[in-house]
Amino acid sequence: MSVKIASSINPDIIQAIQEVKKNIGSSDSRLIVYFSSMIYNQSELAKAMKEAFINADIIGCSTAGELISGKMLNNSVVVMALDSASIKDVKVEVIENLKENPDPQASFDSFEKYFGQAVSKLDYKKYYGLVLIDGLSNSEETLMERIGTKTSVHFIGGSAGDDLKFEKTYVFANGKVYSNAAVLVLVKSNTEFDILKTQSFSPLSETFIATKVNEEQREVLMLDGVDAIERYASAIKKSKEDAPASFMTYPLGVMIDDEPFVRSPQQLSGNGIKFYCNIAEGTELTLLESKDIVEDTKEAVQKKLREFGSISGLINFNCILRTLELKAKNEEDAYGMIFSDIPTIGFSTYGEEYIGHINQTSVMLVLK
């Protein structure tokens, strides 16, 4: 068995780890990936995880909700163990002081030394990267842009959460806990893999050009030369005052080959709109309308399942805004059931990473 999963809702760290260890067993795990609620003392949990899986590399992050095959969870820890049937080799790096210097170069130098080949030369069909980022660092765009210019290997992942407190988020690597940091993992895969991106939105006919932005603050000040909120409100046929209530249902997207890369409005900022990720000036944006998350995700996963024949493991980085919508519609169980027959873990993120930093999306690593 190349991939094993386990979870615990036991609030006691020692007992939770014992439960996880019992279900994972004493396999020769190469990489342990875990996502944990803020109910746990993160440092103690990280140490206990390292003691439990002493020979494996271990990564993870704090969440705004967890996912395991068949269920969406809260106040839990979910764990995936990947062994040598799944992974040929793996190297874990941490970027500290992320806000001050979101530069992956030192990590990439270390990867080159370890794998004996420059990351820019690595085959994107044989390697994949995972990236877990402090979800309150506002550094995701810069880090992902820099990663993207240095390699063709896809790094996917998510921004850590803190159960919607928005105070402090954590990433974990090999028994240590970090804030203002990102964990980068480069994996030489022993199995075929692919990346699924599903956002459950349809494009509408309204388009805009971001004519004035403050990229650092993730603010769009003007759309089509007028105040952003005025243009957005007219597009969704609401008043400026009522428009923010529709932000979640009608986000904007950068359309690339008919696929939206979602940019979610967060709140008003004067007459501009603050987003959950930045938008470059001059970018063409399309108004999006939400679709059925459960049906859309089920279709995407089933399609990949048919293509692969079977899926040995799946890691799901699912936006917290999607989770909130699922909760509001009482569809958490239906969403969890999509993954009931697939060894899956995941978490509700403060942002998803795939090529760039995106919102209201589910990005999944799928292992054959």
Next chain:
Amino acid sequence: MAGKIKQQLDALIAEVAKNNPILVNTTRTKMILKGINPNKFTQDSPDDPVILEKLKDIAEAFGVKLR
């Protein structure tokens, strides 16, 4: 003058993607997320100095020297 943006975009994408169609798509996506949509420029597009400067910065980040 016209056409330089299109010419430089084509050169940059060709250098990064090495004619691999999947990498061509990924590179185009990276450019679009950075605010430059390669599909929007033709041989007739004016040589906007602001876009050319932005393109030069993006090329530098990719480690590509544009002529």
